[in-house]
Amino acid sequence: MKRRDNAEGLTILKLGGSVVTEKGALLTPNMPAIRRLAREVSDAGVSPLILVHGGGGFGHPLAERYGIKDGFREPQQLIGFSKTHEAMVSLNRFVVEALVEEGVPAFGMPPSSFTVTRGGRVASIHDEPLRMALSLGLVPVLYGDVTLDLERGFTVLSGDQIAALLAVRFEAKRIIMGVDVDGLYTEDPKINPSARLIRHLTLKDLEEVWGGIRGSSSTDVTGGMMGKILELIPPIKHGAKALIVNALKPGNVYSALKGELVGTEITKE
Numbered sequence: 001m002k003r004r005d006n007a008e009g010l011t012i013l014k015l016g017g018s019v020v021t022e023k024g025a026l027l028t029p030n031m032p033a034i035r036r037l038a039r040e041v042s043d044a045g046v047s048p049l050i051l052v053h054g055g056g057g058f059g060h061p062l063a064e065r066y067g068i069k070d071g072f073r074e075p076q077q078l079i080g081f082s083k084t085h086e087a088m089v090s091l092n093r094f095v096v097e098a099l100v101e102e103g104v105p106a107f108g109m110p111p112s113s114f115t116v117t118r119g120g121r122v123a124s125i126h127d128e129p130l131r132m133a134l135s136l137g138l139v140p141v142l143y144g145d146v147t148l149d150l151e152r153g154f155t156v157l158s159g160d161q162i163a164a165l166l167a168v169r170f171e172a173k174r175i176i177m178g179v180d181v182d183g184l185y186t187e188d189p190k191i192n193p194s195a196r197l198i199r200h201l202t203l204k205d206l207e208e209v210w211g212g213i214r215g216s217s218s219t220d221v222t223g224g225m226m227g228k229i230l231e232l233i234p235p236i237k238h239g240a241k242a243l244i245v246n247a248l249k250p251g252n253v254y255s256a257l258k259g260e261l262v263g264t265e266i267t268k269e
């Protein structure tokens, strides 16, 4: 990896579960996408960088089967907690190995080992290992994970939440969300073909398009997108630039890391 210290500060790149795993398949990594993205990250050479990935067909089906998100009810769920975490560890290994193969000094770090949640939101985070890894020039690779929860016993912590939280805590300058759609649209493009892709918007503009996003009937896509936008608001308020890009299209993540405008950019003003 050609390292290029980014004078603009920390970049956080979140790769969605729908990007790093095969849609609709169980425990199947999308290896061509993972390898290509590892190459793009390596070629861009951005430092400091934190990578976060989602769960897709690894974390979500197991978390759902054992009711992990809603918390502890019965001992039979414990094996489900273990299985969900193990699935995420193995997905993380695919991502980290691909990055290392491309010369990126990636370091897989399980959020469950340094984070505690309360009612599904991060209550405390021991960020010292992360800070130290970053200052050495390592690339921490985190993921959506199970966590121990002060109210629920355990729950699921999304990669979006951890990415946004770290963006605020480490005053990231950029948070890039790599997803499987081209960005944010004026309306749901699956319902209204005249929907337009939004290139840039401010938090104030966001309130105006909010109705369009919320009004969509496609809960699958919009649920994910709504959740993402909600998480992105605090880092944007703190001055981070957010970018929503289609990471399934080759070159997009490279361009975004290089500072080009791809997809939808959201800024404070």
Ligand code: IP8
Residues within 6 Å of the ligand: 017, 053, 054, 055, 056, 059, 060, 063, 084, 088, 143, 144, 145, 146, 156, 157, 158, 159, 160
């Ligand atoms: O895909 C969820 O992470 P996400 C991870 O970022 C698990 O929401 C364990 C389901």
